[in-house]
Amino acid sequence: MRTVAAYAPAGTISFGLSLVAEVFQPRAGVPDFVFELCTDVPGPVAVDPGLTLVVEHGLDRLASADLVLALPGVGYDAWSAGSVAAFRAAADRGALVAGHCVGAFLLATAGLLDGRRATTHWRFADRLASRFPEIEVRADELYVDEGRVLTGAGAAAGLDMCLHLIRREHGAAVATAIARELVVPPHREGGQAQYATAPVPVAGGDRLAEVLDWACGQLHRPLAVDELARRALLSRRTFIRRFRAATGVSPGAWLIGQRLRRAEELLETTDWPLDEVARQVGYASAAVLREQFVRRRGVPPSEYRRAFGTRD
Structure with a gap:
């Protein structure tokens, strides 16, 4: 995943656009992502709040990108026939397809979420479920990973979705490096609630x-x-x-997340046997680590190490 094309319809939410553009901008020490913004007809595009953005590229950029993103806009039906067809074609050729907030409605309109789990902003989850009953809407989740198709919740959860995807495709070290520069947590589990009833405590604060x-x-x-x-x-x-x-999340779910994050770091940066990695993160054996890792990361630890290990 190196080339990223984001579709910006009229009324694109500038906050969602800025988050995605910031994640995939060129920076030292991470892959050289190529990020391009496209729209139906190149030229001025109205974005909130009362701004105009000049978009240089048309929908043809969706035909070759590794990752095709549907950015959130101000409506649920602002999708042109061309954009719906372009997203469907991108999925058919095997590209990664993602959308957050109401961008998930574009994926749904294209039929890419039928029979799948998906999420959107909690305010619009009921609308998504009623309009597209073939979708299993997960209203409380930050993002949902269905392999080649991903959806994210509203507002800042688009950042979580993108960092999760980078972590999945390029490893924890790359995602952590980007998160560190953005001064945000490097990873939040997709199943975490979209919002908490009290502020998340600041380290050292209480x-x-x-x-x-x-x-x-x-x-x-x-x-x-x-x-x-x-x-x-x-x-x-x-x-x-x-x-x-x-x-x-519950204390147990939080601890599992922390243990797996630490396991990823050790798999990437050490050549320790899997039993030692398991011991370092509190699991009784490599078999227990493997069970948790496969359940929540989708691959066994050995495969993760082969893909993202950095030691010679």
């Missing part, structure tokens, strides 16, 4: 944040919820409630 920091340094051993609750000076029940409100 007792819960301190416990999360501490837990990240203890991934090599079992970590029970009761132990985390004691360190937070909370009852188990209160800790679980506050944890989920702050992060959008």
Whole structure:
């Protein structure tokens, strides 16, 4: 995945466009992505809020890109017949196809989500489900990966979707390098809730944040919820409630995510045996690590290492 073509209809949401363009811009130490913006007729395109963007390329750019993106716009039916056909053709030739927020409606209109799971902004999930009953709409998820077709939720979740795709195609180190420059978390699980009922704690900002920091340094051993609750000076029940409100996931799901992120780093940067990698991230054996890795990453650890390992 090196060439990226993003389709911008009239009324494109500038925030969503900016996120995607920032992720795929050229930068040192990562693959040389080629990012091109296209529209139905090259020229001025109205974007919010009251801005005009000059787009140089037409729909022909969708015919050869490795990744074809549907950017969010101000409506659900602003898709030209040409754009729908172009996205369908891109999927038929095997390109990666993705859309976030109402961009998912373009993929749905093209029939690319039939029989698949998908997400969109939580405000529009019911509309997507009612208009396209063939789709299994996951209203609470940040992004949904269906292999060659991906959908993301609204607003900043487009960033999560793109970083997930880069992580999947180019490895954790590349995704982390881009995230570090953007000053955002390098990875949030797709199944994480689209929004939390309380702000995510800032590292070092309060007792819960301190416990999360501490837990990240203890991934090599079992970590029970009761132990985390004691360190937070909370009852188990209160800790679980506050944890989920702050992060959008349960303590157990959060720990699995942290363990797998650390495993990815070790697989990329060391030649340690898989049993040692498993031990370092708190799993009893390579078999247990493999089970968790395949379930949540789609490939076994050995295959991930072959694809993204950086050691000679």
